[in-house]
Amino acid sequence: MLKVFKYTLIDLARNRFVLGYALLMLLVAQGLFALEGDPTKALLSLVQVVMALVPLIALVFTVVYMYDTLEFTQLLAVQPMRRSAILGGQLLALAAALLLAQAIGLGLPLLVHSPTVAALVLSLSGSALVLVFAALGALIALKQREKARGVGVALAIWFLFVLVYDALLMWGMFTLSDHPIEPFVVPLAGINPIDLARIMVMLQVDLAAMMGYSGAIYKNFFGSVGGTIVAALILALWVAVPVLFAFRVFRRKDL
Amino acid sequence: MAEARITYHGVGKRYGKLWALRKVDCAFHAGEVVMLIGPNASGKTTLVKSLLGLASPTEGHITVNGQVIGTDPAYRRSIGYMPQISQFPATLTIGQLLEMMADIRELRADEVEDSLVEELGLSAQLDKRLSTLSGGTKQKVSAVLALRSRPGILVMDEPTAGLDPVSSQRVLQRAAAVRDAGGTVLITSHLMEEVESLADRVAYLEDGNLKFLLPVQEILSSTGSTRLSEALPRMLESNALSHVL
Numbered sequence: 001m002l003k004v005f006k007y008t009l010i011d012l013a014r015n016r017f018v019l020g021y022a023l024l025m026l027l028v029a030q031g032l033f034a035l036e037g038d039p040t041k042a043l044l045s046l047v048q049v050v051m052a053l054v055p056l057i058a059l060v061f062t063v064v065y066m067y068d069t070l071e072f073t074q075l076l077a078v079q080p081m082r083r084s085a086i087l088g089g090q091l092l093a094l095a096a097a098l099l100l101a102q103a104i105g106l107g108l109p110l111l112v113h114s115p116t117v118a119a120l121v122l123s124l125s126g127s128a129l130v131l132v133f134a135a136l137g138a139l140i141a142l143k144q145r146e147k148a149r150g151v152g153v154a155l156a157i158w159f160l161f162v163l164v165y166d167a168l169l170m171w172g173m174f175t176l177s178d179h180p181i182e183p184f185v186v187p188l189a190g191i192n193p194i195d196l197a198r199i200m201v202m203l204q205v206d207l208a209a210m211m212g213y214s215g216a217i218y219k220n221f222f223g224s225v226g227g228t229i230v231a232a233l234i235l236a237l238w239v240a241v242p243v244l245f246a247f248r249v250f251r252r253k254d255l
Numbered sequence: 256m257a258e259a260r261i262t263y264h265g266v267g268k269r270y271g272k273l274w275a276l277r278k279v280d281c282a283f284h285a286g287e288v289v290m291l292i293g294p295n296a297s298g299k300t301t302l303v304k305s306l307l308g309l310a311s312p313t314e315g316h317i318t319v320n321g322q323v324i325g326t327d328p329a330y331r332r333s334i335g336y337m338p339q340i341s342q343f344p345a346t347l348t349i350g351q352l353l354e355m356m357a358d359i360r361e362l363r364a365d366e367v368e369d370s371l372v373e374e375l376g377l378s379a380q381l382d383k384r385l386s387t388l389s390g391g392t393k394q395k396v397s398a399v400l401a402l403r404s405r406p407g408i409l410v411m412d413e414p415t416a417g418l419d420p421v422s423s424q425r426v427l428q429r430a431a432a433v434r435d436a437g438g439t440v441l442i443t444s445h446l447m448e449e450v451e452s453l454a455d456r457v458a459y460l461e462d463g464n465l466k467f468l469l470p471v472q473e474i475l476s477s478t479g480s481t482r483l484s485e486a487l488p489r490m491l492e493s494n495a496l497s498h499v500l
Contacts, residue, residue, distance in 0.1 A: 011347050015346060070342075074309060081359055254270070254309065255304075255309040
């Protein structure tokens with residue numbers, strides 16, 4: 001697995017898309033810190049960008065990379081090595097490349113302009129989203145035979161998590177505002193990894209109060225050490241479940 | 256080199272409702288070149304993929320050197336594979352790719368056969384990125400990868416497609432050398448003229464069925480032809496198969 005990881009990472013280190021991602025994040029982060037006078041405001045704007053852009057890029061890049069390297073994956077699969085080693089190496093390298101690009105594009109500006117706990121949580125949440133959506137991307141690429149279809153499914157999933165889910169949640173909360181729905185708010189936030197990551201950052205900049213009673217519940221739960229551990233476990237599950245399914249699919253897949 | 260022998264025992268492969276391969280029973284021996292032919296979608300690729308572990312049979316099993324191939328990938332150590340489409344990591348160089356594959360196969364320096372790199376004119380291009388190579392050069396790299404571990408079993412899918420005549424000849428000479436050293440070579444090709452001088456037996460597939468697996472001499476004598484490229488169409492058209500099936 002380490003051999004596949006090593007050479008895939010060498011390949012990805014010079015990949016234009018990965019370099020472009022690092023540059024884009026760097027420009028966006030630097031631009032926001034330059035435009036906004038207040039680092040906290042810049043951080044809040046950056047949260048919105050990270051929560052939309054990171055899942056999209058991690059998802060689509062993973063799907064496209066896996067389709068584009070299919071013939072090479074076939075060549076690896078006829079070598080005397082287990083398929084789990086091939087997929088494990090490729091996934092680790094993809095995650096490492098995206099995380100490295102993000103560390104340069106997002107981590108560096110945060111370190112320079114806003115070396116706070118909130119910035120650290122944003123960095124960690126962004127990294128968690130990279131892992132979650134790279135894992136989902138791998139599963140999509142392995143399940144769908146056609147590249148166009150795979151990219152379409154990836155975009156639909158991103159759209160669902162970024163827009164549709166929140167819209168449905170808001171509609172539900174508005175419609176059921178006369179009912180005691182607060183106990184369901186925390187588990188519902190946990191379903192969507194992007195919302196979960198956003199809440200974790202928002203709690204650090206103390207904006208939960210702006211979210212009303214739900215915000216108070218979020219703060220009560222996720223603001224505690226136990227809540228933070230639960231949030232980390234949920235995000236870990238969002239990575240582990242697609243990865244396990246991806247390994248299962250890849251082991252049996254006809255290449 | 257260890258003796259290579261491949262046996263298909265009632266191997267069938269189904270994709271959805273379509274049977275790409277139907278109960279194929281055959282054996283490929285050490286020291287022979289077998290040419291796999293048949294129309295498009297006849298099952299040639301599936302036959303090869305089943306051996307390589309890229310597709311798992313729906314029924315039956317395959318043995319390599321007497322061992323049933325399953326989940327243990329160790330048997331593939333004896334196999335060299337040259338695919339029809341050569342696609343490599345874009346930003347790696349030829350040298351890095353050769354190093355990677357040797358690393359994966361855990362080849363010692365004395366186990367690596369690199370003279371083909373020189374013969375195919377790749378020595379001066381080892382630092383070139385794979386994304387900058389022409390289709391033909393990628394095929395040469397693919398040939399080197401298939402042959403440099405001195406495989407006991409060599410599987411080539413349309414090996415001469417995209418190669419210049421000189422390089423084609425050199426690659427086929429190497430395939431013959433594998434056979435002469437006691438290896439088993441399976442070649443799928445539509446360019447019969449190029450590979451017919453190499454073949455010892457011909458396997459013909461149609462609709463997933465192995466219609467025949469015959470020595471070249473038998474095919475030639477049964478049709479009165481001197482060349483396979485003439486004999487096979489004649490054989491198929493005149494239904495001359497009936498006496499050998």
